[in-house]
Amino acid sequence: LGSIAEEDLPVVIFITAYDKYALKAFEVQALDYLLKPLAEDRFKIALDRAIMHFKNKEESGQDKKLKNLIEDYQQRHEDDSLVQNRRKTQMIVKASGKIHFIKTDRISWIEAMDSYVKIHLSDKTHIVKASLQSIEERYPGAFIRIHRSSLVNVDSIRYIEPYYNGDFFVTLDGDVKLKGSRKFRMNLPEML
Incomplete structure (x- = not known):
């Protein structure tokens, strides 16, 4: 030093x-x-x-x-399977002066709010500076986009209901009902 x-x-x-x-x-x-x-x-x-x-x-x-330095490290170690695996199963969120380690399977859905996102857990929410696109890219397969402002955790989906003009509704655990747009219907081909 x-x-x-x-x-x-x-x-x-x-x-x-x-x-x-x-x-x-x-x-x-x-x-x-x-x-x-x-x-x-x-x-x-x-x-x-x-x-x-x-x-x-x-x-x-x-x-x-x-x-x-952290971003450089993550880019250089992107191919490292341990880093990749940790990134897919755990989200690191800085909120309320604390660093939270949240397992992705605890996240029900994620909502866009300008240049922030609101992460919805069953018992609380966190607001962080991020984009839905960056979360989609970082956690492929864990979350799917159903609307331009919504990502849902695939494992939280209880059922899907068709709606007018190709739109649909997704009901998640905890009876959370979100509207999906036909533009993102292709993200759920087997389910629809």
Whole structure:
């Protein structure tokens, strides 16, 4: 860390068995210093502090560099089957100052809202900055588009009812009824 330029320093939490390096850690601007054996409550405090650090911080050059680094990593490892498998079964959502790991099978449907989407679970919703198209591409086979503003989880569909002029209604678990447009009827050829 001492060899990294100050403006390029990442946010660091040290976890070590040695308390003698704590002063050095804070000299290189560490966010926290945890000693082993690690207590779960102490780890949670450090993690909450890191989350608050990012939540309260406006998007700076460092944040952009981190975001670019993550995007670069994901692109370079797109063919890695472990990364692909994790991406298909779990959605990572940053909302309410927390990072949520949501299994895709818990998501009932996703609604477009300008440059955001509303992710509907059975018990709550999350609003995140994303597009329906990006979700379709990232989770192929998990969600299908039934309308220009709606994606549904294939496993949540209870039944489909034909409607006027090629349109249709999809009823999901929890008796959620959504209208599908004929333009996207081809996404459900076997069901219709």
